[in-house]
Amino acid sequence: MNFELTKTDPSGARAGTLTTDHGVIQTPIFMPVGTVGSVKAVTQEQLRNDIDARIILGNTYHLYLRPGLDVLKQAGGLHKFNGWDRPLLTDSGGYQVFSLAANRKIKEEGCLFQSHIDGSRHLFTPENVMDIQRVIGADIIMAFDECPPYPSEYQYAKRSMELTHRWLDRCIKRLNETTPEYGHEQTLFPIVQGSTYKDLRKISAEAIASRNCAGNAIGGLSVGEPEADMYEMCGLVTEILPKEKPRYLMGVGTPWNILQNIELGIDMFDCVMPTRNGRNGMLFTWQGVINIRNKKWATDFSQLDAENPCFASQNYTKAYVRHLFVAGEILGMTLASIHNLCFYLELVKAAREQILQGTYGPWKTKMIPQLKTRL
Template identity: 65%
Template sequence: MTFVLQHTDNASDARTGIITTDHGQIKTPIFMPVGTCGSVKGVHFQELCDQVKAQIILGNTYHLYLRPGLEILKVAGGLHGFSGWERPILTDSGGFQVFSLTGIRKLREEGCEFRSHIDGSKHIFTPENVMDTERVIGADIMMAFDECPPGQSDYQYAKQSLGMTQRWLDRCIRRFDETAPLYGYAQSLFPIVQGCTYKDLRQEAAKFVADKGADGNAIGGLAVGEPTEVMYEMIEVVNEILPKDKPRYLMGVGTPRNILEAIERGVDMFDCVMPTRNGRNAMLFTYNGTMNMRNKKWEMDFTPIAPDGCEFDKIYTKAYLHHLFKAQELLAMQIASIHNLAFYLRLVSDARTHIELGDFVPWKNSIIDQLGKRV
C-alpha cells in the first residue's frame, strides 16, 4: 500500500491524498461504508459503486470469524472472493465488538476470552490469531488487535489498558511479519492509538505507534461518550505526532459535522454505521440538515428526496418515502441507506474539492451549523 499526499489546506491541517492498494485507489479524505458481516445492510454492491461511489468498504473480524467462519472464507479466496466485491476492503480487528460483550468475556494478557453472541460458544482472540484471521479474510488493510476501554475510564485503568494495547501491538506486528498474504495480493497493518481522553496517554500512544513505521495509523476509542470538543482535542494531540506522510484513520466517527471537523484537523479516513443505521430508522442526512421521514410534514411533499443527490434521490419523492416507512416496506430502508451513504461520500468528495481550491475552512464554516439542524 502506498499513500501520496497531494494537497494541504493553507488555513488548517486538512489534506488530500491517494491510497493505492492492489484492489484499487482510494482518494482521501474518504468515508468507508460499514459491511460488518460482509455486506452493507440493504445495499447491493452495484448500488455501492454506481450510486454511493464507495471506494472501500469495511468488514468485521469478530462477525466474519463467527459467520461464515474461516474455513469457508479461505476456500472462497477471502472476503473478496466470497462476496464478489472487487475494490479495497478494511477489516476491524474485532476488538471493539469483543470488549462490548460485557459479562460474557474475560480479558487477560494472553488475549480476550469471550462467548459468541450467536450460540454462547467459547472463543479466544489473541494478537496472533487475530492476525491469522485477518489474513484469511484477506482485507487490503488489517487493524491491530487492541483494547477499546470505556470512554469514561479513570486514569489508572486507561494507563493499564494502553500498556496492554501496546504489548499486543508488538505481538501483532511480529505475527504479521512472520506470515504472508494468502491470495496473491499485499496487505497492510494499521496500529491503533488509544489512551481515552488523557492527553499524556494519547501522546505516549501516538509516539509509540508512529515509531512502528506502519503503512497507516488509526485513532480509536473516541466518539464513545466523551464531549465532542474533547474528541476534537484528542485528534489534534494525536495528529501533531502521527506522521504526515501516512494516512490517518479515525475509527467509528461519526456525524457529518464530526467528519468535517476531523478533516480540518488532518484526518483522512472515516467509518461509521450511522448512515445506514439511522437510514433504517427513517433519518436522512442532507446539506440542509436531518429529516425524519416518518413525520407527517412529508406526507404531501411530492418533491424529490434531493434533486442534486444520487439517482435514487431524484427518482423518489419525500411523500413516497414517507409512505414506505409508514407502511414498513423494506424498500424504505434501502432507499434511505443509499441516500445517506451517497451523501456521506459526496460530503468527503466536496471537502476534497474545497481543499484543492484552497477554501476548505470558509466552506466548512458556511455549512457546519446547517448540517446539524432538523428540517
Template identity: 80%
Template sequence: MNFELTGTDPASRARAGVLTTGHGVINTPIFMPVGTVGSVKALTQEQLRQDVQAQIILGNTYHLYLRPGLEVLSAAGGLHKFNGWERPILTDSGGYQVFSLAANRKIKEEGVVFQSHIDGSRHLFTPESVMDIQRTIGADIIMAFDECPPYPSTYAYARKSMELTHRWLDRCIQRLAETSPAYGHEQTLFPIVQGSTFKDLRTISATEIAARECAGNAIGGLSVGEPEQDMYEMCELVCDILPKDKPRYLMGVGTPWNILENIALGVDMFDCVMPTRNGRNGMLFTWNGVINIRNKKWATDFSPIDAQSSCFASRNYSRAYLRHLFVAGEYLSLTLASMHNLRFYLELVAEARQQILAGTFAAWKASMIPQLKTRL
C-alpha cells in the same frame, strides 16, 4: 500500499491524498461504509458501486470469524471473492466488539476470552490469531488487535489498557512478519492509538505508534460517549504526532459535522454505522439539514428526497413516497434511505477534498456545519 499527499488547506490541517492498494485507488479524505458481516445492510454490491460510489468498505474480524467462518472464507478465496466486492476492503480487528461484550469476555495478557453472541460458545482471540484470521479474510488494510477502554475510564485503567494495546501491537507485527498474505495481494497493518481522553496517555500512545513506522495509523477509543469537544481535542493532539506522510484513520466517527471537523484536524479516513443505521430508522442527512422522514409533514411533499444529491434514488423518489414506504413497513424504504445517506456521506468527503485542493476548505466548513445541523 502507497499514500501520496496531493494537497493541503492553508487555513487548517486538512489534507487531500491518494491511497493505492492492491484492489484499487482511494481518494482521501474518504468515508468507508460499514459491511460488518461482508454486507452493507440493505444494499447490493452493485448499488454500492454505482449509486453510493463507495471506494472501500469495511468488514469485521469478530463477526466474519463466527459467521460464515474461516473455512468458508478460505474456500471462497477470501472476502473479496466471497461477497463480490473487487474494490479495497478494511477489516476491524474485533477489538471494539470485544469492548461491547463486556459482560461476556475476560481480558488477559494472552488475549481475550469471549462468548459468541450467536450461540454462547467460548473463543480466544490473541494478537496472533487475529492476524491469522485477517490473513484468511484477505482485507487490504487490517487492524491491530487492541483494547478499547470504555468512557469514562479511570486514569489507571486507561493507562493499563493502552500499555496492553502496545504490547499486543508488537505481537501483531511479529506475527505478520512470520506469515504471508493468502491470496497474492498485500495486506497493510494499521496500529491503533488509545489512551481514552487523557492527553498525556494519548501523547504516549501516538508517539509509540508512530515509532513502529507502519504504513498507516488509526485513532481508536473515541466516539464511545465522550463529549464532542473531547474527541476533537484528542484527535488534534494525536494528528500533530502521527507522521504526516501516512494516512490517518479515525475509527467509528461519526456525524457529517464530526467528519468535517476532524478532516480539519488532519484525519484522512472515516467509518461509521450512522448513515445506514439512522437511515433504516428514517433519519436522512442532506445538504440543507437532517430530515426525519417519518414525520407527517412529508406526507404530501412530492419534491425529491434531495434534489442536490447525485444519487438516482435521492433525485427520482419523493419524500412523500419514501415516508409512505416507512409507514407501510416496506423493505424498499431501508434500501432507499441507506443508499441516500451513504451517497451523501461520499459526496460530503468528495466536496471536502475539492475544497482542500482549492485552498478554501476552512471557510467552506465554517459555512456548511450550521447548515448540516439544521433540523428540517
C-alpha cells in the same frame, strides 16, 4: 500500499491518494460499514454504481463467527465471497471486545469471550487475529487492541493502552512470520488509544508512530465522550502521527464530526450511522437532517434530495419514501440507506475539492450549522 499527500489546506485539512492492490482511493474518504461482509440493505452493485464507494469494511469478530474461516478460505477470501472487487478494510475485533464487556475476560494472552450467537467460548490473541485477517484477505487490516469505555479511570486507561502496545508488537511479529493468502498485499494499521487523557494519548501516538507502519488509526473515540473531547484528542494525536502516512479515525461519525476532524488532519472515516439512521428514517441532506416519518412530508412530492446525485435521491419523492416507512416496506430502508451513503461520499468529495482549492476552513465553518439544521 502507497499514500501520496497531494495538498494540505491552510486549515490543516489534507487531500491525498491511497493506492492498494484492489484500487485507488482519494482522501479524505468515508468507508461504508459491512460488518458481516454486507452493507445492510444495500447491494454491492448499488455500492459500486450508485454510491461509488471506494472501500468498505468487514469485521474480524463477526466474520470469524459467521460464515467462519473454512468458508471464507474455500471462497478465496472476502473479496471473492461477497463479490466486492474494490479495497476492503477489516477491524480486528477490538471494538467488540469493548462492547462485550459482560461476556469477556481480558488477559495478557488475549481476550476470552462468549459468542453473542450461541454462547460458545473463543480466545482472540494478537497472533490468531492476524491469522484470521489473513484468511479474510482485506487490503488494510487492524492491529488487535483494547478499546476502553468512557469514562475510564486513569489507571485502567493506562493499563489498557500499554496492553494494546504490547499486543501491537505481537501483531507485527506475526505478520512478519506469515504471508498473504491470496497474492495481494495486506497493510497493518496500529491503533492509538488512551481514552480522553492527554498524556496517555500523547504517549500512545508516539509509541504507534515509532512502529513505522504504513498507516495509523485512532481508536477509543466516539464511545460516549463529549464532542469537544473527541476533537481535542484527535487534534493532539494528529500533531504527533507522521504527516506522510494516512490517518484513520475509527467509528466517527456525524457529517459535522467528519468535517471537523478532516480539518484536524484525518484522512479516513467509517461509521454505521448513515445506514443505521437511514433504516430508522433519518436522512442527511445538504440542507439539514430530515425525519422522513414526520407527517409534514406526507404530501411533499419534491425529490428526496435534489442536490444528492444518486438514483434514490433523484427519482423518489419525500412523500413516497415516507409512505414506505409508514407502511413498513423494506424498500424504504434501502432507499434511505443508499441516499445517506451517497450523501456521505459526496460530502467527503466536496471536502477534497475545497482542500485542493485552499478554501476548506471557511467552507467547513459555513457548512456545519447548515448540516445540523433539523428540517
